[in-house]
Amino acid sequence: MLKRLNPSFWGYIASKILRNRIGLLVFIAIFTVFMASQWKYIKFTNTEANLLPANEKANIEYNAFLDKFGEEGNLIVIGIQDSLIFSPKIYASWEKLMTQLKQNKEVDLVISLDNLKKLQKNDSLSTFELTSLINPAKVSDANYLKEKKEELIHQMPFYEGLLYNKSGIIRSAIYLDKKIVNTPERKNLVLKKIIPAIESFEKETKVDLHVSGMPYIRSLNSEYIISEISLFIGAALGITSLIFFFFFRSFRTTLISICIVIVGVMWSFGFLGLLRYEITVLTALVPTLMIVIGIPNCIFLTNKYHQECRIHGNQAKALVRVITKVGTPTLITNLTTSFGFATFIVTNNVLLEEFGIVTSINIIALFLLCLFVIPVAYSYMSIPKERHLDHLEKSYSVSFLNWIQKTIKNKRTIVYTVAFSLLALGFYGTFKMRVSGSLIEDMPKKAAFFDDIVFFEKEFDGVMPIEIMIDTKRKKGVMKLTTLKRMDELQETIDSIPELSQPISIVNLVKYSKQAYYNNNPEYYSLPTTQEQAFILSYAKNSVKDSKENVMKSYVDSTGQYARITTFIKDEGINNIDAIQSKLQQKINEVFPKEKYEVSITGKALVFQKGTKYLLDNLVESLILSIFITALLIAFMFRSIKMIVVALIPNLLPLLMTAGIMGYFDIPLKPSTILVFGIAFGLSVDDTIRFLAEYRQELGRTNWKIKKSVFATLQESGLSMFYTSVVLFSGFSVFMLSSFGGTIALGGLVSITLLFGMLSNLVLLPSLVLTLNKKLANQQEFLEPTFNILSDEKIGNEENLNDKEE
Template sequence: MFKLFTTGFWEAIARLILRNKIFILIAIILATIFFSSQWKHMRFSSTEANLLPDDHEVNLVYNEFLEIFGEEGNLVVLGVKDSTLFSVKQLNAWNKLADSFKGYDEVEAVLSIKDLKKLVKNTEKVQFELEPFITDSISSIEEVNKLQDELFNQYPFYDNFLFNAETKTIRTALYLKKDIINTPARKAFILNNLQEKIDAFEAQTGLDVRVSGMPYIRTLSSQSIIDEIPIFIGGALFVTSLIFFLFFRSFRATFISLVVVCIGVMWTFGILGILGYEITVLTALIPPLIIVIGIPNCIFLINKFQHEVKSHGNKVKSLQRVITKVGNATLMTNVTTASGFATFILTESTLLKEFGIVASLSILAIFTLCLLIIPIMYTFLPYPKERHLEHLNKRWIGAFVNWMESMVKNKKITIYITTLILIVVSIIGIHQIKISGSLIEDMPQNTEFFKDIRFFESEFNGIMPLEIMIDTKRKKGVMKLATLKRMDELEELITDIPELSRPISVVSIVKYSKQAYYNGNPKYYQLPTSQENSFILSYAKNSTSNVDMLSNFVDSTGQYARITTFMKDIGTDKMERIQEDLQAEIDKLFPKERYNVIITGKALVFQKGTKYLVKNLAISLTLAIVLIALFMAYLFRSFKMIIVSLIPNLLPLLVTAGIMGYIGVPIKPSTILVFSIAFGISVDDTIHFLAKYRQELQANNWKIKKSVYAALRETGVSMIYTSIVLFFGFSVFTISSFGGTVALGALVSITLLFAMLSNLLLLPSLLLSLERNIANKEVLRKPSINVIALEDDNEDDKSN
């Protein structure tokens, strides 16, 4: 297939484009209208990203839990820590706020202080009954004091769930309907109804209400992603166009580039709509990425056009040469960049597959738009003025290129020693990198909802659900005293783990029942003895209240039980240690022949997903390197040339990984993307340099030094331009409120900067040191692909 991309092929493409410019422009306009019409199919994600494949064991276990107990992430909590709450007026207002949510269709249940009920013994009916702490509303301070005494001192069942007895923090629990949790209805309720009522309550009472829970966090986080998309696009357009203008000092060139990348962004949104993919934290990055990647394409094409115009003054001939001489090189560089993204398609993660598909298609689309629009637009514009060509003689660029040439000529040993030192120091740094499985680490830390997460972590030990499901392998096995005792021992272990909240399960309800049997005496909040069990069970069997309380923790058959706890935001290593400790205790307490116990929950699924994703992204990066190595092998047919081309691009990845280790940036989904993205982009410079080098070899009678220096001077300017644009373009992501996006932008920028220096210093040095054994190879005389056509100043204008 690549053999088609000869000079003759590109000459034919040039004639096709320049002779059919009106038709092509109409086709681009119609295509843009079509892609714009597909925007209506774009969807914003209503769920948190599941990083694991659907058939992964962790997902299967989690889905089994959901089938038995239903959606676990439907809890929204409202909290207040303020001594003034315990007054008649404020407490009634708090209870009224909770009651106001009960009329909403999206809310399944509300549990506040007013809804709390004491479990009391009715000896006449031999049953337990529920008696409210507050019958209607509070009318005196004495009632408030009595309520405080009962809640904080007499009923441990509710401690750490609706209040913290030590800090006097109070909270209300809203259970959303499980069928709306992963739909836009959840978002509408939280952003409109919930937020509106809380704002009104705070204005009325002066109390600071904290809000959290997985539905709330997911909603605010996804809304932040949506809010940042136009900021990223606007920022990328502003920064790249400003740098472009400072380089070229031409409004027309800047305007043409903006037109190209804006159409590219419109096509990207259209691709998302056509494929029906959700806009996630990853796919939201693609439109600004297309701007940042598209502008360098424009630089190469416009720079070549202006070089040609300055050389011979024929505009039409210059436009033809832009296509014939740079088209193939630009295609190859865009293909390698797209390949870096396309390797994500080979992972088993749906999130990464969608990102890889849309990104690679969009990169090829922006290349097509650049190749078509730029030459056609210039056919309608007047001959460039002298000031538009002044940038070709910029002194600072010339000085920088002269410095690099001097380094390559006289300081090769210094370059090699510096490279070796960087490798050693980077390897030491790499050994300090940690893997992070934090669910909230990358969330906007300057937002109120993030501060509220930390508040609930401090007051109630976390908001991320961790579930333990116990299968007793027989009906009604849960309520056997032996099972309850085993569960109680496991809960004691959980209570001793500072990163976990006090668990709640059927054990708590049974303990509460014993307390009720002994007339509410809190010292009897414990499991009954085998003798007491029969008496208490006779009361429980006659009580509908117990059935209602049990339904959330025991399935209808009595075979399955759940222990629910909540986890603080901790790293992957701690999470794994906690899981290992729990699993070891479970194995001791629950014999496998009698019980099947699983640990699951959103916290665990995300942590496992992070490790899985890191592994897949490492595979993806390896595939990208292999793929591009194969491309180089086909291009140059030389193993030494493969090594020479890969070293300058692998070194920046190594340096960046070392920096991550030293400054404490962990490996996580957002940062591991850096390596595949940066490698796919940085190898473009290598292709441009080596292609020009081979051309110079052929033009200069295979004189190696002369060819290397000529290639360095010729490609150095464009590489510096594009690297500066890429550096500042990716730096736009650092304005994000998401830590992962900030890290991605900063690390890619740093990597590409190192890649530029590596390709302009290390690559030519390696060529001078190693190429003597390759320069006379037949492959360089007759390459598989003519990336850059040979110059021929006498060729006729074939476009007319």
């Protein structure tokens, strides 16, 4: 049974706060120091976001693949134009660069032009030997290098798509130790060793290299995220402080609010450390959210304090009324916002669970901080001067409120017409929305590494791996000719799909083995026939050793039972991944009998796409849960089903409008933009709760006169609602300074939704209440209200008591 939040409760709270001012400030200081001590536990995530729960089939298959073959995202590629590298001077610098990279203990294998191997038949040992393509003693001869270029491109199809392409791009493949791919050592290697070495090469030769691969992309991407945390905090603090000062025209009032949100930011980092959560692309937003959410709390409490000072000029009475009159609405609005973020916890996704937990905790902590500090701080200061109260009667604010009142009094038909038209447009736009599971769509498009992603997408058909794992259900089953032929047939299907790159597997090595057996004639680059298999496969089996020089060692497991086929998908093909998977699965079912083989399609690109769809379904559920919780709060306040409908309509309209905008402007649903609806609803509904809580109090004061209560509520809370909405709108706009497309979309869409939400709550909500006043004026429904109204007499008694104590 929920305890009724009545005025005596808030009177008791006000008394405790104002009587224990020093103790509260000391406690806050000690708690802040404790939170700061937890910063040492903050770490940036070194793993990619897995949007699927552990028990999902796609996740199980992906983890099974990792168990057999290890982390597949361990490849970094460096590309250069072949006309440049096959010149003696640049080749020498290239060889020096590759040697430098090879010397790093974190690098498992480097396959490059300077150490490129070709297969040579050794009849005496019935095996193939790896011999160097290029003789180091002859690299100063330009004609020799030209000959080797022709040999590579025209006689070594095994390396096509891996180290060269027909358009004249040569690249090196740097395979990192799989053990460090998801650790801080990967980032340290990329930023402090690989990048400086590449920059040194570019400076020495005046040749620009192209670098990509998942370890490289992830390392630079994380650097951008870290750098933007301070950008967002600084920008949010700056713009919200300027707006606050513009509204209140008081340095000391602005300074108090800035100090409060700075402490809130310190606490947010402290909670991340205390809970041992890593900083991810989502939790990195939490400190900025604390500023954006904290300033409106300061505005609402400060504005109420100024209103009370303007009315009676008694500071003690004003301080008590700040707590007793707005305590309930502010608590409920913060609870609503907190519950809105907490609904992310039910998504069964670790990334969102952590974001929901730490944000909801911080919102409640920030509310308590504002409630304690603002009255205490003002109690040590002199009463505001007349010039500090002028904002209550500024021409722009008075004109704005007058316009709202005239509109809802005389033009409600126009209000409903506009609302219905926007509803129809939004509803139609939602059918144009699309879902995107792109891994690189949200990456900073102005960054040099993004240009390199596009380069390799164009030249080598993508950088995002898709893996096919084949279980032959028997040891050494991979090297059976029947298995190899089935794999080759599947690879032909992969090759026919334009969104996929040329596949790589043990089949490529066996084909190369046949070519080598026939003295490296490229016409024999194919699987051996039944007659050839006995001697060629025996050579190939002897060649598949776990040596550091063997590029194929990662494509068959140590037992010979499991094989993998690796391909890469273009970013533009991600949205068609279901159709691609279906085509591959159809071929798998056709060539791999289920009684003999078990084949799974997996890889980061596939898991991420499926995770996006899973996330979409679960966030829709969390949004519904958030709406349901809000409905319960309205029911708790009013004990009226009709008021639930009246309260929800103004908040669902902005969400539908935002969905429509996404459809019209082709802004896809993806992990970043999906969050918009839950965040925006949780913040927009605050104004609804605030308005209705104040309206509920005015009903008691006006003896249930609906029209008088509505306009009194607008006079009492309209200005604060306007101020806070402007701050929220501007605060979320700072995310548009980001380099990441997803963060830009998140900031812009939330801002737009909050703008619509403000107008909807200030115009449509009171219009609905006035139109439905006869149906809502049933006093029996509001009998014994949840929130009792503090009568003037009771207020006077409590304030007299405080006056005596002062």
